[in-house]
Amino acid sequence: MRFREGTAMTRRLREYGNLIGGELRPAADGGALDSIDPATGEVWARVPRGRAADAEAAVAAARAAFPAWSALPAAARASYLRKVAEVFARHARELAELETRDNGRVISETAGRDLPGMTHLWNAAAAECVRAAEGRGVDFGPGVQGVTRREPYGVTVGIIPWNSPISTLSAKAAWALAAGNTVIIKPAEQAAVSSLRVGELLREVLPPGVLNIVSGLGEEVGDPLVRSRGVDKVSLTGSVDTAKIITRASADALKPLALELGGKSPNIVFADADLDRAAPGVTTQAIFTPNAGQICYGGSRVLIQRPVYEEMIERMRAIAAGIRLGDPMSPDTTMGPIVSREQYERVTSYLEIGVKEGAELVFGGRSGAELVEERLAGGYWVEPTLFATTDNGLRICQEEIFGPVAVAIPFDTEEEAVAIANDSSYGLAAGVWTRDLGTAHRMFRALEAGTVWINTFRKVLFPLEGTKDSGYGNDSLLAYTREKAGLFEF
Numbered sequence: 001m002r003f004r005e006g007t008a009m010t011r012r013l014r015e016y017g018n019l020i021g022g023e024l025r026p027a028a029d030g031g032a033l034d035s036i037d038p039a040t041g042e043v044w045a046r047v048p049r050g051r052a053a054d055a056e057a058a059v060a061a062a063r064a065a066f067p068a069w070s071a072l073p074a075a076a077r078a079s080y081l082r083k084v085a086e087v088f089a090r091h092a093r094e095l096a097e098l099e100t101r102d103n104g105r106v107i108s109e110t111a112g113r114d115l116p117g118m119t120h121l122w123n124a125a126a127a128e129c130v131r132a133a134e135g136r137g138v139d140f141g142p143g144v145q146g147v148t149r150r151e152p153y154g155v156t157v158g159i160i161p162w163n164s165p166i167s168t169l170s171a172k173a174a175w176a177l178a179a180g181n182t183v184i185i186k187p188a189e190q191a192a193v194s195s196l197r198v199g200e201l202l203r204e205v206l207p208p209g210v211l212n213i214v215s216g217l218g219e220e221v222g223d224p225l226v227r228s229r230g231v232d233k234v235s236l237t238g239s240v241d242t243a244k245i246i247t248r249a250s251a252d253a254l255k256p257l258a259l260e261l262g263g264k265s266p267n268i269v270f271a272d273a274d275l276d277r278a279a280p281g282v283t284t285q286a287i288f289t290p291n292a293g294q295i296c297y298g299g300s301r302v303l304i305q306r307p308v309y310e311e312m313i314e315r316m317r318a319i320a321a322g323i324r325l326g327d328p329m330s331p332d333t334t335m336g337p338i339v340s341r342e343q344y345e346r347v348t349s350y351l352e353i354g355v356k357e358g359a360e361l362v363f364g365g366r367s368g369a370e371l372v373e374e375r376l377a378g379g380y381w382v383e384p385t386l387f388a389t390t391d392n393g394l395r396i397c398q399e400e401i402f403g404p405v406a407v408a409i410p411f412d413t414e415e416e417a418v419a420i421a422n423d424s425s426y427g428l429a430a431g432v433w434t435r436d437l438g439t440a441h442r443m444f445r446a447l448e449a450g451t452v453w454i455n456t457f458r459k460v461l462f463p464l465e466g467t468k469d470s471g472y473g474n475d476s477l478l479a480y481t482r483e484k485a486g487l488f489e490f
Contacts, residue, residue, distance in 0.1 A: 152179045177211070
């Protein structure tokens with residue numbers, strides 16, 4: 001497992017507390033979890049193992065803070081959010097290093113992409129505060145006027161994943177706070193340290209109870225949060241299975257949900273594509289190097305038109321050969337470890353499944369200590385791996401692996417590419433590589449995906465909203481408000 005209950009051997013490690021009502025607190029019953037560095041397999045920190053009492057305390061704090069926070073003028077809320085952005089800017093390197101050590105995401109990603117993006121996001125949310133209450137008017141005739149206004153939900157819960165904690169914390173908290181809600185963040189138990197450190201920093205700039213962060217296991221602290229009558233909306237970034245649990249748990253309260261779930265995104269390369277752009281775009285940014293393939297929208301089904309199939313495969317092979325596994329803190333490392341032993345075992349099981357299903361192993365397929373230097377031998381390592389098949393029905397084509405494992409599938413016609421791409425229970429994202437504007441627009445319309453990138457991948461993220469098993473709803477300003485209608489007759 002990626003985490004385990006704290007032991008006496010780890011008492012000298014850095015210990016983090018939950019942020020509840022502006023205070024840093026251990027779990028109410030004193031429980032703790034060990035946080036494990038996935039690059040070494042060693043314990044390096046301890047986080048609270050929150051339970052129902054901690055969930056209840058966080059909900060009470062958020063409810064108590066909501067009236068004053070929601071009543072603030074937009075300019076005042078914006079001022080607070082700009083201060084948050086300044087904190088992220090001042091502590092960017094520290095937070096990037098914490099996240100890299102906690103989940104193995106390489107430092108070039110956390111420091112070079114994630115943290116600068118979060119400063120921008122919080123400033124953008126501050127700029128949008130004034131729009132949170134915007135409504136509209138409708139004239140129904142003499143003496144009758146209809147109006148609407150947008151209002152915050154109240155207390156919102158954001159359940160975030162382990163693969164990019166600070167980014168998803170910010171996406172859920174910034175827009176919810178801008179709209180006038182108060183927030184409780186439940187980080188994944190596998191990688192909670194960076195989120196808890198954010199709590200330590202932001203307690204100095206936000207009013208008590210406006211933002212609360214509570215760590216622990218999903219069934220022990222996440223479930224009470226979702227079920228609480230004091231929570232008005234829940235936003236999850238996570239797995240389909242977790243979404244189903246949350247949906248059932250929230251049913252009695254008819255709680256609105258936003259669910260950003262998994263993906264098995266197609267990455268479609270047409271024969272007319274610029275392969276100098278497509279090959280690295282497909283091989284690195286879409287599949288392997290972003291967090292060792294542990295990204296929900298990764299383009300792990302590579303559909304290649306037959307005239308360029310062999311050339312594209314060879315280009316991918318050459319690029320993958322240059323990917324460097326190793327210490328995620330090193331700027332020279334381009335791919336880090338799998339986040340936990342549990343996830344490592346899942347990913348490596350798919351290496352076996354692909355071979356048993358009869359797919360061709362094009363490159364990769366190795367895992368374990370042989371891939372890295374001796375001091376990292378205890379980590380969770382899988383090399384970039386590509387299978388090839390003509391059967392999109394294989395498990396490696398249909399199931400989300402969440403690791404550096406992709407599959408190449410040839411196609412002949414545009415219609416065939418659409419059919420293969422849409423033959424999936426998921427619909428989060430897709431990529432299309434072509435020089436033809438008409439092809440690009442037809443594919444954009446035909447693909448069943450919440451986001452479609454043309455001649456790029458992961459360049460800019462709109463609020464992600466999936467289709468099918470990839471969920472529904474998003475994290476944006478309007479998503480954290482509901483519309484109230486009024487009819488005035490005089």
